[in-house]
Amino acid sequence: MTRTWRITSVTDAARVRIALARLAGERGLPAVERARLATTVSERLRQCLTKGGTWLLTLDTAGPAGSARLHLVLTPPQEARDGGEPPWEVTVACPGGDATAGAVPAGTAEPSALAEALLGADEDTAVVLDRLSEREELVAFHREELEQTNRGVLALHAELDAAGRAQREAFAAERAARTEAENARHRLTFLADASAALNASLNQEEILRRLPELLVPAYASEVDVWLFDDEDDLRGPSSRPAAAVRALRTGRPQYAADHPGGLPGVDDHPASALSPGRALLCVPLLTRRAPLGVLTLSPPGACWDADDAVMLIELARRAGIALDNARRFEHNRDIAETLQRALLTELPVTPGLTLAARYLPATHGLNIGGDWYDAFRQPDGSLITVIGDVTGHGLHAAVMMSQLRTALRAYAVDGGSPGRLLTRLHGFLHHLQPDLYATAVITRVHPDEPTLTWAAAGHPPPVLRLPDGRVRVLDAKPGAMLGIPLRQDIADHTERLEPGSTLALYTDGLVERRARGIDPGIARLAAALGAFDPGELEADLEGAADRTLHPLLSDSERDDDVCLLLCHLHERSIPGALRPVGGHRGAEQGHA
CATH class of the missing domain: 3.60.40.10 (PPM-type phosphatase domain)
Structure with missing residues (x-):
């Protein structure tokens, strides 16, 4: 069915809006859709009245078999069409109702009809407002839910970040522990190999030759061994660093440099006057009876690591025992040679x-x-x-x-x-x-x-x-x-x-x-x-x-x-x- 309205005034526009609302309701269009259609048509009609002239609104309710729809075509005046303004169209599908039933009566709407249309519009508006309230509540609910989700995500990110930091710290600690263990293993291996090399010989000169070969350049840049015996008193005082003399007298390791060494079990002293430009670590070569001499070392770099210093002190102790064994052996060998000659x-x-x-x-x-x-x-x-x-x-x-x-x-x-x-x-x-x-x-x-x-x-x-x-x-x-x-x-x-x-x-x-x-x-x-x-x-x-x-x-x-x-x-x-x-x-x- 097709229906056409001529619109030249506000009253014409009101009649058309009422007729469209009533027809949409009869066709089973939901209240929200009816309000949306009425608002759209009213806005378009308001623009038409502003432009002036006679506008034609054609409503076509015909549709495919088994379906219903509302097809609106708003045609501008002849002058506007000549100016290139196209017709305005809108189509709304109706979920129910007969496309041929419920014809909209022509003529001027009575006040009772206008009042009824106004109440119907208020009902649609109330429905829309209810739906809007529901949507607002739903939006508020989802907003709250989203906010809580965001807070959970932020908390999760914080926990993940803390866990990542803890894992990185654990990895760093593990690497440090592994490095420290590897360094300790290397020191122990070096100490064992060096001890075996020193004790493999009972020749004092051979031991003194091997000491610098073992220590330079990994643990010392220079090595000096001062062996003390009674002949030193006959030769008079020799030019030895004060730290070496103090180590021989006290039996404690001494460190002489222009800055404190902070080495465990080592006494710090100012730099030696004989070697002011280098640090000296003077370790006594102790034996079971008395100090045998002093091992004086210069660091391979700026200074020694604390663990390296402990290892060097232990190596000096073992070197002292090896030298003492060599001296005792040489003494016993001299006695044996004397005895052997006496037996020949x-x-x-x-x-x-x-x-x-x-x-x-x-x-x-x-x-x-x-x-x-x-x-x-x-x-x-x-x-x-x-x-x-x-x-x-x-x-x-x-x-x-x-x-x-x-x-x-x-x-x-x-x-x-x-x-x-x-x-x-x-x-x-x-x-x-x-x-x-x-x-x-x-x-x-x-x-x-x-x-x-x-x-x-x-x-x-x-x-x-x-x-x-x-x-x-x-x-x-x-x-x-x-x-x-x-x-x-x-x-x-x-x-x-x-x-x-x-x-x-x-x-x-x-x-x-x-x-x-x-x-x-x-x-x-x-x-x-x-x-x-x-x-x-x-x-x-x-x-x-x-x-x-x-x-x-x-x-x-x-x-x-x-x-x-x-x-x-x-x-x-x-x-x-x-x-x-x-x-x-x-x-x-x-x-x-």
Whole structure:
């Protein structure tokens, strides 16, 4: 259905608004939508009245099948259309009602109709206001809810921020703890390695050389070690920093610099007048008896870390113990060398024979052991030479060796062959020291007889160099070791001895090596003896002894004592003539 209104005045506009409101209500348009439609149309009509002229409002209620709608078209006057103003249109869908029912009556609205329309408009306005109140309450509710949500979000952000800060602080603390633990591990590792390096040697000079190598440049830029002994008093006062002197007197570490060090357990002092431009940490080298000296260090940078200073003080304590051990060892070694020299035999002077002996202590430990050599004359004029080795090392073995040597000399007074002498020594050692054993070789030579008599008990065989340079190893079956729980009679062996011959007796330290055994060493000894010219042995047996040792011992350090005894029979023996012999040499003369 289509309806058209002509609008030229306010009354026309009011009638159209009333008719549209009534028609929208009949079509089931909700009150809010009716109010919105009425407000829109009123605003448009007010603009039309302002512009003037006759406006046409066409209402079309027709719609698709099964639906209803209101289609409004406001057409401007002809002049406005000519001016290009387009018609105004609006379409509103109606949820219910018949599109052909409820025609709006034409004509002028009665006052009762106007009043009714006015009340209807108020009802729509009231509905709109109620809906608006509901919306306002809903908005207020949501605003409050949003505000609470915002406060919760802000609180959550604050908690997250606090948790983040706590986590960052925890991570930083963990990193710091890990770094501190790693530094502590590094210091402990360094301290352990440095202690092992210092205690690996019993040589004081070696320890003093290793200290700067260990500390520079990681923990010190300069290192100075001042060792104090009685000789310092004889030399007079030396130029030492006051902090070093104070550390030696008080036994406490001292720090001298132009600023306090703040190091734990260290006394602070002004910078040293001898070194005003650098800091000094003076740590006493303490021992069990008295301060041994002072270790003076300069920092690698501006100053030391407190933990580094504690580690350096502990290292100085260990260095002091290592130096004290080295001094004590050197002192005991000097005593041992003196004792060993006292136990060595002065070789006798025998017509027609030349003797040369060498004794070299092991390069490790005290220079005292159970190896020995001896030579003495029997009542019949024959010469007894002996070389032996008591098992073990140290003072106990040396004392037992001295007893065996004394017993042998006592037995030899009664005469007897080398085999008989060894048999008696075997019984003596077995009853005196059942848990101690020895090896030995005894030879007997008479200058007027061309015969060598010898016997061995568990000892490496003698080596005989003939005048023509050939070398023989006298490897006849020896007896067992002296002192074993076994009764034995050690047999004698004889060998023709030509003038110009040289006999070599030795201990296993000269020829035995752990990696190769003893046989290659004996072969090397035989080769060394065979390489001499006959005149060398006749003219310089002492030098020949040194040259024999050199190729046998120059390839390794000695972990056992070495004895060598050479006996040379002159090519031309003059009855009654005496020929001087070389005696013995200790460790300081053996250069092999």
